Amino acid sequence: MSYKLLIDGALVDGASDIEVVNPASGIAFANAPRADEQQAQTAVAAAKRAFPGWAALGFAQRRGYLDALAEAIRVRIDDFARILTQEQGKPLKEARQEVLGAIAALAYYAPFELEPRVLRDTADERIIEQRYPLGVVAAITPWNYPLLLLMVKLAPALITGNTVIAKPAPTTPLTTLLLGEVAAEILPPGVFQTLVDRNDLGALLSGHPDVAHVSFTGSTPTGKKVLGSAADTLKRFTLELGGNDAAIILDDADVAKVAPRIFSGATTNAGQICLAVKRVYAPHAMMDALCTELARLAGEAVVGDGLEQGTTIGPIQNRAQFEKVLGFIEDARAHGTIVAGGEALPGDGYFIAPTIVRDLPDDARLVREEQFGPVLPVLGYDDLDDAIRRANDSDYGLGGTVWTSNVDRGIAVASRIESGTVWVNKHLELPFDVPFGGAKQSGIGRQQGIEGMEDFTQPRIVNVALG
Numbered sequence: 001m002s003y004k005l006l007i008d009g010a011l012v013d014g015a016s017d018i019e020v021v022n023p024a025s026g027i028a029f030a031n032a033p034r035a036d037e038q039q040a041q042t043a044v045a046a047a048k049r050a051f052p053g054w055a056a057l058g059f060a061q062r063r064g065y066l067d068a069l070a071e072a073i074r075v076r077i078d079d080f081a082r083i084l085t086q087e088q089g090k091p092l093k094e095a096r097q098e099v100l101g102a103i104a105a106l107a108y109y110a111p112f113e114l115e116p117r118v119l120r121d122t123a124d125e126r127i128i129e130q131r132y133p134l135g136v137v138a139a140i141t142p143w144n145y146p147l148l149l150l151m152v153k154l155a156p157a158l159i160t161g162n163t164v165i166a167k168p169a170p171t172t173p174l175t176t177l178l179l180g181e182v183a184a185e186i187l188p189p190g191v192f193q194t195l196v197d198r199n200d201l202g203a204l205l206s207g208h209p210d211v212a213h214v215s216f217t218g219s220t221p222t223g224k225k226v227l228g229s230a231a232d233t234l235k236r237f238t239l240e241l242g243g244n245d246a247a248i249i250l251d252d253a254d255v256a257k258v259a260p261r262i263f264s265g266a267t268t269n270a271g272q273i274c275l276a277v278k279r280v281y282a283p284h285a286m287m288d289a290l291c292t293e294l295a296r297l298a299g300e301a302v303v304g305d306g307l308e309q310g311t312t313i314g315p316i317q318n319r320a321q322f323e324k325v326l327g328f329i330e331d332a333r334a335h336g337t338i339v340a341g342g343e344a345l346p347g348d349g350y351f352i353a354p355t356i357v358r359d360l361p362d363d364a365r366l367v368r369e370e371q372f373g374p375v376l377p378v379l380g381y382d383d384l385d386d387a388i389r390r391a392n393d394s395d396y397g398l399g400g401t402v403w404t405s406n407v408d409r410g411i412a413v414a415s416r417i418e419s420g421t422v423w424v425n426k427h428l429e430l431p432f433d434v435p436f437g438g439a440k441q442s443g444i445g446r447q448q449g450i451e452g453m454e455d456f457t458q459p460r461i462v463n464v465a466l467g
């Protein structure tokens with residue numbers, strides 16, 4: 001299959017090509033077109049040119065386009081899922097769920113309208129808040145959920161009247177390019193475009209005076225660079241960045257019930273989720289039972305090619321991340337006790353056995369940093385206040401979980417966690433009508449929900465004298 005960039009309504013070759021590697025084999029299986037600076041400039045100009053007409057359509061007409069795009073993706077769901085597994089590595093079942101999630105995002109946002117709000121209406125004056133689209137949006141997405149994380153930007157941006165340029169991670173460009181191929185038959189030229197690079201066009205987009213909003217999902221260090229690039233033009237931005245989410249198990253929790261949920265929260269998508277469980281705090285009296293159960297689950301997991309039936313955990317997406325995770329494991333081996341896993345699996349793919357580590361000090365790398373892999377530290381505590389303090393002692397604040405048999409007690413503990421989202425007795429549930437985003441260095445702004453739509457608009461106050 002050949003892939004093209006979508007620029008100004010046309011499917012075109014890149015200035016050069018890049019190889020796309022299947023992480024299950026470590027071997028390139030496709031080539032993707034790579035855009036150069038001139039093509040990026042052309043895309044921005046086309047998006048700017050298309051914006052007035054797209055914005056003028058209104059919500060009802062734009063809804064028809066989003067509905068058509070959702071249906072076109074549904075027709076090719078098997079193509080999207082297979083390509084997603086090949087380029088990203090996740091099991092085919094999870095890939096299909098991601099594609100269905102992307103379709104659901106379009107279906108959720110398509111019927112929404114941001115109606116004017118009357119803030120004051122008296123005999124003397126009427127004050128109305130209106131919302132209007134910003135213009136050209138640059139959607140910069142990571143490699144862990146390349147289609148879904150694009151769609152939670154694309155759907156609300158399009159329905160509110162913006163035009164969008166998508167720049168996927170260079171290791172997972174193919175599903176975005178396939179989306180461009182599908183969209184080329186549906187959306188007007190310039191409304192949606194795709195650019196693939198080697199991480200060399202991000203600064204151009206985030207600093208471009210004709211780009212009105214940058215919506216970025218990725219690491220905190222890269223997010224800081226995006227923020228810096230956007231400063232000169234004072235453009236709007238949304239940053240969904242890294243996390244080091246803590247799970248706190250209370251002393252009244254049932255280990256047998258909690259352990260499978262925590263293991264799933266830590267190892268789904270091979271742990272490559274910004275909101276994954278990254279560290280666990282458990283009462284010392286529960287440590288042995290919890291670690292034994294987590295080790296059992298790790299031993300039963302089937303690590304392999306996502307296209308093979310029965311695989312439950314796929315590979316790390318790219319070699320650089322694979323080596324980084326192995327570095328975390330070696331540091332943990334030197335400072336703690338590995339009770340399961342702890343090694344790369346044989347073969348050419350980027351496979352790492354799910355790994356459980358205990359007895360680490362709080363300053364260990366695996367506790368302080370974001371591992372973004374299937375490696376989970378379990379830390380003991382005696383005093384709940386101390387556990388909460390340690391959980392909050394982080395530069396990150398994206399998510400967190402509390403596990404207990406007493407819901408009221410769980411809510412009380414959750415209310416003390418310094419994170420954008422805290423779940424009680426569940427994890428990784430992100431309904432489209434609920435906004436999410438990070439505290440501290442885990443991000444700025446909100447995605448999903450009405451707040452996520454409003455992030456792509458500018459409020460305008462109309463203040464009218466009636467006397």
